[in-house]
Amino acid sequence: GWPIMIDVAKVAIAHALYSFDQLYDYKIPEELLERIRPGMRVIVPFGASNKETEGMVMETVRIQPKGKLKTVKRIIDEKPVLDEQMLDLVKMMKTRYMCTWADAYRCMVPPGTSVKVIRTISLTEKGRMSDENLSDRFQPVIEALKNNNDTLTYNKLRQCVSIDRLSEVLKKMQEEGLVETFDQVQQSAREKTAKVIKKAVTDEKIDELIKGDFFKNIKYIRFLEVLMQVPYISTADAGKTLGISNYMMNRLVDDGLAEYDTVKVTRSPLFDIHVEGDEKKHPNEQQQQAIDGISELFGQNRFHSVLLYGITGSGKTEVYLQLIEKVLNSGRQVIVLVPEISLTPQTVTRFKSRFRRGIAVFHSRLSQGERYDQWMAVLEGEINIVIGARSAVFAPLPRLGMIIIDEEHENSYKSDKTPKYNALEIALYRCKSNDAMLLFGSATPSVNTWYKCETKRMHKHELTMRATEGGMPKVEIADMRMELASGNHSMFARATVEALKETFASGKQAVILLNRRGYSQYVLCTDCGEALMCPSCSLTLKYHKSSHRLICHMCGYTQKMPVDCPECGKKSLTIPGIGTQKAEEELMKLFPDIRILRMDMDTVTQKDSYRKILGDFRAKKADILLGTQMVAKGHDFPDVSLSVILSVDSMLYNEGYNAVEKAFQLILQASGRSGRGEEQGKVILQTFNPDHYAVQYAKNQDYKGFFQYEIDMRKLLEYPPFCNLGYITVESEDDKFAEFIAVRIKSSIDANYMLKGITTVLGPVKAPVERVADQYIWRIIIKSKNLNSLIRLMNGIRLDVETNMKTGKYRLSTDINP
Incomplete structure (x- = not known):
């Protein structure tokens, strides 16, 4: 007889661990054959106990089964939640980010619909x-x-x-x-419904009754006039905003003039932003050139990537808005990514006032219900523009025409949770598969992106004129070596204190920025301003208190803490570090009657507190905004005339090969914060190393000069973009055990994985923060010229470890180009 062919669904299991994460074959029962499609979630029996489990159908095939198959129990989604392109993206993510099938697909299904x-x-x-x-x-x-x-x-x-x-x-x-x-x-998430009331007769009939003095109470007439203009109004709104009692509504319904109904309600986070219409601004010459140039590329209907490089205040947003209009007019849709939570309210307001409808906002502080509603609205085609933080890059827009990534250099586009995806890479993948355009915008593009433009792998448009009259702020350097030498031991230089006095006297505001608290443990000479560096990696050495030693967290080089500075021989080595609370206390002593708002992770926990802090500051309820990185990011405060960076050094000597790049970007952004109104602002950089190249280029606002210097350094030292960095991290409660596993992994790499393009394997070495939540952390760092070799190596090691090193309690994580 013929071999029996049956219909089979290849299913990714929701809670599979990496070691048994594969596609499992399930028989599709007769009654589901017509309905089941790839991209739907299903319930299947899994494991020895046949526990009902959620899974995602990756594909359906007709095959001759090997052995007896279990059967799909039922379908969760009525229509597929992932189309073919999104399923391809799931496959790409599984390999590229070394995660499980479910880790990848969960990024793309409507939030809050996972099944328990x-x-x-x-x-x-x-x-x-x-x-x-x-x-x-x-x-x-x-x-x-x-x-x-x-x-x-x-x-x-x-x-x-x-x-x-x-x-x-x-x-x-x-x-x-x-x-x-x-x-x-x-x-978990459910559709939300509301009770509404709507008219039950024609407008003519209502007019007739009003003219015939049928109603004695003017409120009835007003209410019916509203009902004639809208399809329905929720009974809650009728009560709250129109003051119509339940009794009155019941009466209208009894008289047959109105009727009740229930409708699906969208919990839209947009409704709490009230918007005036926004006039289309007339672009200046540079903006117009950018709009024309980018529109022409978009018109070719194939993939292009473009960098819009515009100094702070040069009007990038206006260019975005006009481009979006062109994309929408061509019948396609747009995703706009903005970094961090702090940008949402302003950005949304500008977009909403220009495009009245069809906008959805995704960000991490939405409630689960809000996120579910937004996502469903996108799937059902009611949305043409999605704005959000990095997770919005997965929004399932069917006719994607453009993805805009504003402030593309931001850290927050890289996920720190599994799967450790990079939104820029996901955007690139989606734009390529949709023949869409990828547009990066930044005043301080990442070295990587600029290098792509220099090597002609990306188009570039520049905006160099500030859209408002203020002109670029004046940047001053306060040399903290001189301050110390003349007996000032405060964390504020005298010039800073003077500038603050002037600012408050003229009724203006100041922004004061310091680095993340308790993070940097570098060693600095307060006499010559140099920090202690690793001789082979040119990275800052970190001081470890427990052993009183300095360690390089790239290659593992270590030395005893010296007594004298190796550069100048003086005994002036210190370990700096300031927290926001300490800075706040000192400011209060200096200016007892000044109002200070603090913005760091301690004060920004609730859903809307950051919006409140920024709103209060904009409304001039405080004179100083003091905080960590969050403060520097794209906010528009018209009354800020002074920005101070308390310790540039703690940024320059931070962790990682790109610390200097991050510091430079932050200084430039912070200086963009002051003087956004009509007059010129001022920026003060406090540093022990005023001659550092990043400080000098930042002072002159010279991005291109900085880029040239930095890219030469990186080429010399073989850092990205000239290589890819892979990190393998081992965590365990037992320090010795974590090190033991890391050493085994290292020898396994040396023995089995010296593939083409892999140049160096460094470590194992303790991580910069060597202990987090009682876990000791060790890591191995791999440099590779070839990305695919690195991915193969990492996936190989991952499986090798999961299958052969089962003993003991430890966690393994992998990350590429973090």
């Missing part, structure tokens, strides 16, 4: 009647169930009884008919 399966166990009649002489292993289960009305969820039962391999015991008990199990599926 709750397994309940109940005693049967036979189990209830059973006597004492059952096996010892069954007895405790029966006891526990009897004490709880014969029924418990699996998790509760596990807490009640201490039995190894509980699921096997239950399986046996089920076979003997003592218990039965039942799986119940729960979904």
Whole structure:
């Protein structure tokens, strides 16, 4: 006879661990054949206990099965939530970011729709009647169930009884008919509905009644006039905004003039922003050139990537807005990514006032319900513009025409949670597969992006004129060596204190920026301003208190803490570090009647507190905004005339090969914060090393000069963009054990994975923050000229470790180009 062909779904299992993460074959039952499609989530029996589990159908095929297959139980999604392109993206992410299938697809399904399966166990009649002489292993289960009305969820039962391999015991008990199990599926986010009221007769009829003095109460007339203009109004709004009581609504319904209904409501986070219409601004010559040039590329309907390089205040947003209009007019859709939470309110307001409808906002502080509604609106085609932080890059727009990434140099586009994706890479992938345009915008582009433009792999348009009259701010350097030498031990230079006095006297505001608290542990000479560096990597050495040694976290070089400065021989070595609280205390002493707002991770925890802090500052409820990096980012404060960076050094000597680049960008951005109104602002940089190239280029606002210097350094030292960096991290509660595993991994790499393009394997070495939440962290760093070799190496090691090093408690994580 012929071999039997059957229809099979290849399913990715939601909670699979890396070691058994693969596509599993399930038979598609007759009744689901017509309905099941790739991109839908399903419930399937999984594992020895056949627990009902969520999975994603990656593809459907007709094959001749090897052995007996389990069957798909049911479908979760009525229509596919991922189209073919998104399924391809899932495949790409699995390889590129070394994650599980489910880690990847969860980024793309509507948030808050993941399914929880709750397994309940109940005693049967036979189990209830059973006597004492059952096996010892069954007895405790029966006891526990009897004490709880014969029924418990699996998790509760596990807490009640201490039995190894509980699921096997239950399986046996089920076979003997003592218990039965039942799986119940729960979904977390739900559609929200509201009760509404709408008119039940024609407008003519209502007019007639109004003219015929049918209504004695003017409120009825006003209410009906509203109902004639809108399809419906929610009963809550009718009560709140129009003052119509329930009694009045009931009366209108009884008289047959109105009727009640329930509608699906979208919890849109946009509604709390009230918007005036925004006039299209007339672009200046440079803006017009950029708009024309980029539109022409867009018109070719194939993939292009473009950098819009514009100094702070040069009007990049206006260019975005006019380009978006062109994309929408061509019938296509746009994703706009903005960094961090702090940019949303302003950005959204500008976009909303220009494009009244069809905008969705995604950011991490939305409630689950809000996110679900936004996502569904996108899937159903009601949305043409999605604005959001990095996760918005996955928005399932079917006719994607352009992705704009504003401030593309920002750290926050790289995810620090699994999967460790980079939104820029995902955007590139999506634009390529949609023949869409990828547009980067920045006043301080990343060295990587600029290098792409220099090597002609990307187009570039420049805006060099500030759109408003203020002109670029004046940058001053306060040499902290001189301050110390003349007896000023405060963290504020005298010039800074003077400038603050002038600012407050003229009724203006100041922004004061310091680096993340408690982070830098570098060693600095307060006499010559040099920090202690690693001789082979040219990176800052980190001081470790416990061993009183300095360590390089790239290659592992280590030395004792010296007494004298190796550069100038003086005994002036210190370990600087300031927290926002300390700075706030000192400011209060200097200016007792000045109002200070602090903005760091301590003060920005609730959903809207950052919006409130920025709003208060804009409304001049404070004179100083003091904070970490968050303060420097794209906010528009018309009354700020002074920005101070308290310790440029803590940024220059931070962790990582790109610390200097990050410091330079931050200085330039912070200087963009002052003088956004009509007059020129001022920026003060406090540093012990005023001759550092980044400080000098930043002072002259010379991005191109900085880029040239930095790219030469990187070429010399072989850092990105001239190589890819792979990090393998081992964490364990036991320091020695973590090191042991790291050493084994290193020798496995040396033996098996010296593939083409892999140039150096450094480490294992302790991570810069060597202990987090009681876990000790060790890492190995790999340099590779060839990205695919590096990905192959990392995936190989990952599987190797998961299968061969099962002993002990440790976590392994991998990351490429973090």
